[in-house]
Amino acid sequence: MSETKSFNAKDLSEIEKLTAKYPEKQAAVLPVLWYAQDKFGHVDPSVQKLVAQTMDLPEALIYGVVTFYTQFYEKPMGKHVLDVCTCLSCQICGGYDILHYLEEKLGIKAGETTPDGKFSIQSVECLGACAYAPMLQVTNDKYVNHLTREKVDQLIEDLKAGKQPGFESNKMPQHENGSD
Amino acid sequence: MPNDWKTYKPLLLPAIKDLHEISIYEKNNGYQALRKILKDRETWSPKNVTSEVKTANIRGRGGAGFNAGLKWSFMPEPDGKPRYLACNGDESEPGTFKDRKIFEFNPHLFIEGAIIAAYAMQVEVIYVYIRGEYRPFVKMLQKAIEQAYEKGYLGKKVQGSDFSVDMYTHMGAGAYICGEESSLMESLEGKRGYPRVKPPFPAQRGLWGRPTTINNIETLANVPLVMNYGADWYLRIGPDTHPGPVLYGISGHVNRPAVYEYPAGMNIMTLINDVAGGMRGGKKLKALIPGGSSTPPLRADMLEGVTMDADSLREAGSMMGTAGMVVMDEDTDMVDLIWRISYFYAHESCGQCTPCRDGTGWLEKTLRKIKNGDGELRDLDLLLAICHRMEGRTICALADAAAWPVRYSIDRFREEFERKCKKTVYAVA
Ligand SMILES: Cc1cc2nc3c(=O)[nH]c(=O)nc-3n(C[C@H](O)[C@H](O)[C@H](O)COP(=O)(O)O)c2cc1C
Ligand code: SF4
Ligand code: FES
Numbered sequence: 001m002s003e004t005k006s007f008n009a010k011d012l013s014e015i016e017k018l019t020a021k022y023p024e025k026q027a028a029v030l031p032v033l034w035y036a037q038d039k040f041g042h043v044d045p046s047v048q049k050l051v052a053q054t055m056d057l058p059e060a061l062i063y064g065v066v067t068f069y070t071q072f073y074e075k076p077m078g079k080h081v082l083d084v085c086t087c088l089s090c091q092i093c094g095g096y097d098i099l100h101y102l103e104e105k106l107g108i109k110a111g112e113t114t115p116d117g118k119f120s121i122q123s124v125e126c127l128g129a130c131a132y133a134p135m136l137q138v139t140n141d142k143y144v145n146h147l148t149r150e151k152v153d154q155l156i157e158d159l160k161a162g163k164q165p166g167f168e169s170n171k172m173p174q175h176e177n178g179s180d
Numbered sequence: 181m182p183n184d185w186k187t188y189k190p191l192l193l194p195a196i197k198d199l200h201e202i203s204i205y206e207k208n209n210g211y212q213a214l215r216k217i218l219k220d221r222e223t224w225s226p227k228n229v230t231s232e233v234k235t236a237n238i239r240g241r242g243g244a245g246f247n248a249g250l251k252w253s254f255m256p257e258p259d260g261k262p263r264y265l266a267c268n269g270d271e272s273e274p275g276t277f278k279d280r281k282i283f284e285f286n287p288h289l290f291i292e293g294a295i296i297a298a299y300a301m302q303v304e305v306i307y308v309y310i311r312g313e314y315r316p317f318v319k320m321l322q323k324a325i326e327q328a329y330e331k332g333y334l335g336k337k338v339q340g341s342d343f344s345v346d347m348y349t350h351m352g353a354g355a356y357i358c359g360e361e362s363s364l365m366e367s368l369e370g371k372r373g374y375p376r377v378k379p380p381f382p383a384q385r386g387l388w389g390r391p392t393t394i395n396n397i398e399t400l401a402n403v404p405l406v407m408n409y410g411a412d413w414y415l416r417i418g419p420d421t422h423p424g425p426v427l428y429g430i431s432g433h434v435n436r437p438a439v440y441e442y443p444a445g446m447n448i449m450t451l452i453n454d455v456a457g458g459m460r461g462g463k464k465l466k467a468l469i470p471g472g473s474s475t476p477p478l479r480a481d482m483l484e485g486v487t488m489d490a491d492s493l494r495e496a497g498s499m500m501g502t503a504g505m506v507v508m509d510e511d512t513d514m515v516d517l518i519w520r521i522s523y524f525y526a527h528e529s530c531g532q533c534t535p536c537r538d539g540t541g542w543l544e545k546t547l548r549k550i551k552n553g554d555g556e557l558r559d560l561d562l563l564l565a566i567c568h569r570m571e572g573r574t575i576c577a578l579a580d581a582a583a584w585p586v587r588y589s590i591d592r593f594r595e596e597f598e599r600k601c602k603k604t605v606y607a608v609a
Contacts, residue, residue, distance in 0.1 A: 021348045023262065023388055029370035030353055034312075068372040068530075070354035071312045088274040088473055089431035089506050091520045125356065125524055126274035126473075127313050130504065131430065131437035141315055167316050172281065173438050175195045 005040060005050050015054060025055060029065050033072055042073035070124070071140055078113040078120035080159045083137040086123045089130035098134045098147045099123055105156065118160070132170055142167055183417065183443050185450065190441040191425050192401050193285050200320065202327040205288040211333055213407035214292050217299065218341045229300040233403060236411035239422055239444075241278075242268050242359075242396030243472065243501050245490050248297075248403070254383040255301045255391050263391040265303045266368065267294055267400060269310040270352060270359030273472035274524060275504035278427035279397040281439050283310075283317040286401070287324035291347065293403035294395075295333060298345045301393055305346050308397075309364050312353040322349055356528040360576045361394040363530065374532050375576035398427055418444035422489035422500070430456045432507035433463060445489040452507055463509035467593075471501020473521050474581035476588035477514075497588070514593045515600050518585055519547035525582035536579035539570040543586055555601045560590055 007015065014035060019028040029051075036051050037043050043051070043066050052059040066072045073081075082102060086095040099110060102121055106114055110123040129135045132145030142165045144155055155165065189195075198204045205211070217224040234249025255263065267290075271279045282290050294306050310318050325347050328334045336344045350368055352358050358367040362376035365387050386392020402424055406414045415423045426444045428451060431437045435457030442455070452458070452465065459465055465480040470488065476498045478486070486496040493500050508517070526540040546563055549555045567583035574580075590597055 021350075024369070026370040027368060030351065030367065034351060034353065064372050065370065068355060069312070069352070072353055086520070087524055088469075088517070088521060089437075092432055092506075092508060092512055092517065125527060126272065126276075128271050128277040128280055128311070130275050130277050130432075130506070131439065133431065133437075137313060140312065143316075169284065170438070172190075172193060172195075172285070172440065173436055174190055174193075174440060175285075 005046055007039075007050065007054055011035070011039065012054070019055075026057060026061075029055065029057070029062065030069075033062070033066065037072060042076045044073075044075050076117075079118050079139075081120045081122065081139045083122045083124040083127070083140075084110070085125070085127045085129070085133070085135055085137075087126040090126070090133040090135065093133035094147075095134040098136070098152060101149055101152060105152070119156075129170075132168075138165055144168065145170065185442050185446060185455070188442055191405055192289065192398070192427060193281055193439075193441050199286050200284065200288070200324060202288055202324070202331055205286070206331075209408065210288055211292055211331075213404040214295055214299075214333060215339060217296065217407065218339050218343065221341070226300045226302055229296065229407070232411050233300065233406055236402075236406040236414040237421075237423055238399055238402045238406065238414075239424075239490065239500075240396055241398035241402075241426070241502065243273065243474070245422070245500055248395060248399050251383075251395070252297065252301050252393060254381070255303075255393060256383065258302045261390060262305060262388070263301065263303050264387045264393075265294060265298050265301065265306045266361075266364060266387065266392055266394045267306065267308040267397055268359060268361065268364060268394055269308055269314070269397045270356075270364060271314070271397075272311055272356040272359050273474060273502050273504065274521070275431060275469060275472045275506045276429055276502040277431070277504065278429045278439050278502070280314055280317050281427060282397055282401050283314070283321045287321050288328065289404055290321075290397055290401045291324060291328050292333070293400035294347065295328075295338070295345055296403050296407055297393070297395065297400055299343055303393075304344055306348070307368055307387075308347065308349045309358070309368060310349060310351055311358075312351050315351065318349055318351050325349070355530075356524075357530045357576075357578060360578065363576070364394060365392065372530075374530050375578075377575055419487070419489045419491070421491055426488065426503050428455075428488065429502070429504040430507065431504070433460045433509040433512070434458065434507050435460055437507075445487045445492070448483050448486050448488060448505075451488065451505065456507070459507075459509055461509075463511065465507065466510045466512055467508045467514065469506040469508075469585075470498050470503075472504040473506075473524065474584060475499040475501040476584050477508075477592065479592050482592075513551075514589055514596050515547065515551045518589045519544070519551045521585050522547050522582065525578065529578060529582070533574040533579065535570045536574045536582070539566050539579060540582045542566050543582065547586070550597065550600050553600060553602070556604045557598060557601045559601065560594070560597055563587075563590060 018031040048062045052062045084099040113120040134147045135145045238248040239245040358373040363373040367373040382392045422444045522544040526544040529540045531537040567587040570579040570583045
């Protein structure tokens with residue numbers, strides 16, 4: 001069932017470029033894992049093995065790194081991973097309400113994936129968007145801020161229709177009536 | 181001088197459209213500090229640049245408030261082998277969200293500051309460590325770095341001088357601890373982010389065993405200001421002991437939560453009531469966390485006359501930290517809040533030291549019990565005892581950062597904690 005994974009010639013030249021930034025190849029482990037996760041959607045044991053072989057490093061070392069960092073997916077996740085911040089500022093500004101609403105809406109709990117493999121939900125730590133609470137991050141990429149139930153509904157519909165959220169710039173109030 | 185906040189014009193993040201583009205940045209005095217230094221190397225030898233920055237007393241904006249120039253001066257004399265500058269853009273302390281503004285709105289100010297720092301420490305390679313969740317911001321910075329290479333501010337022979345420097349971004353992957361400087365270096369070397377035992381300090385043995393300095397992004401963004409206008413000018417912004425502009429990240433129950441730039445030493449009540457538009461829904465202020473989750477919470481009645489600088493906050497019983505201010509209104513459940521902070525630290529402890537690994541776990545479990553109504557009064561003493569066994573007994577400061585909010589909240593909001601505890605009476609035999 002599980003097809004063998006591999007890097008093609010273009011991947012290998014990208015990986016070489018990533019490695020060239022450092023005096024020692026091991027330093028490229030995080031960038032290469034990111035590269036692999038972008039390509040395969042996760043870094044499960046089969047991908048870890050591929051990375052280890054490609055970089056000529058022990059598999060145990062790659063496994064150790066993958067398991068230390070929360071953004072590396074150790075197993076396949078839903079197509080869209082919704083990371084809802086429930087930390088400090090988000091906690092006191094309705095982060096849990098948004099999390100529970102999403103859980104109810106998608107019929108799964110935080111840490112789970114919908115049976116159709118479309119969505120995963122996670123409750124996560126501060127994402128550095130505290131003033132724009134409550135908020136969530138979509139699949140390690142864009143932030144969706146100032147969440148309301150309506151905004152969550154819209155986001156789910158957009159994602160189902162294949163539309164990714166855009167980058168939300170949060171202007172500084174001091175820029176709003178700025179000089180230029 | 182720009183000390184009246186009402187007329188203050190931002191220096192780190194000025195309101196200039198498209199300032200992130202190098203051509204606009206150059207038109208607005210950008211890269212002039214670097215040019216000035218490279219044009220007159222006699223006046224601006226690496227030692228003299230370091231000493232100017234040291235005089236300006238830029239206090240580290242990553243949380244510890246250490247004088248940046250003084251830190252640079254700890255680097256040993258060059259020995260011909262590599263040495264490094266690592267810029268800390270991990271920004272994972274709950275309540276903190278300001279370095280991302282620099283990446284988005286004024287990345288070249290930071291890049292210029294980092295180049296000057298590299299020059300002053302005679303470093304030829306700069307790494308910028310940015311938390312993995314900030315992927316869109318990493319892309320923004322990368323674009324700015326490419327522009328700086330094109331214009332000859334980065335790369336071989338900067339502006340025709342004999343000074344060469346490279347800058348690379350390095351993306352984390354979700355780990356608060358990687359903001360701690362030695363953990364950051366481990367992560368950069370491609371390892372699990374376990375903090376290192378100090379000494380040796382990074383200036384002696386840093387990245388790949390070579391001399392390394394770690395500075396926060398906002399700290400480095402202050403450097404071109406000092407070099408353009410001089411340390412004397414810089415020292416006149418804000419309080420003598422804590423000078424310069426500060427990015428205040430205000431979140432929680434205020435009407436206009438956002439990042440604001442004002443001089444250090446702003447009055448806290450002015451920041452809450454005037455700058456951030458006052459309390460949401462006309463509620464009463466209950467408490468403030470002044471500088472990220474690690475800094476002890478202050479009760480509203482403790483804030484009278486307190487200003488956002490190291491001295492005033494220390495006197496009030498807290499710390500400046502990252503100036504990420506979390507404002508809480510009268511409806512906030514402090515036990516719930518402190519439990520959630522403890523959950524964060526238990527989740528983020530790297531697990532190397534027993535007092536931290538077990539301590540953060542026990543703080544979380546005990547607070548959960550209390551918040552769920554199953555706690556007893558003696559659990560409050562247990563919490564304090566756990567804090568005592570964590571503080572100052574570990575490899576890095578995460579254990580202290582986890583203990584302080586608990587210790588000080590029990591002290592400052594004791595009644596609220598007691599109200600949640602069962603009044604079990606033990607028979608004395
Ligand atoms: C647990 C822990 C987390 C930290 N996280 C950060 C961070 O996210 N960003 C940062 O700049 N400094 C962080 N620091 C502080 C760094 O260790 C270091 O002091 C700082 O980056 C130095 O830069 P500065 O002197 O310019 O502030 C953290 C410290 C600890 C103990
Ligand atoms: S104090 Fe905690 S986070 Fe720091 S090294 Fe020890 S176990 Fe790790
Ligand atoms: S607390 Fe949610 S983004 Fe900071």
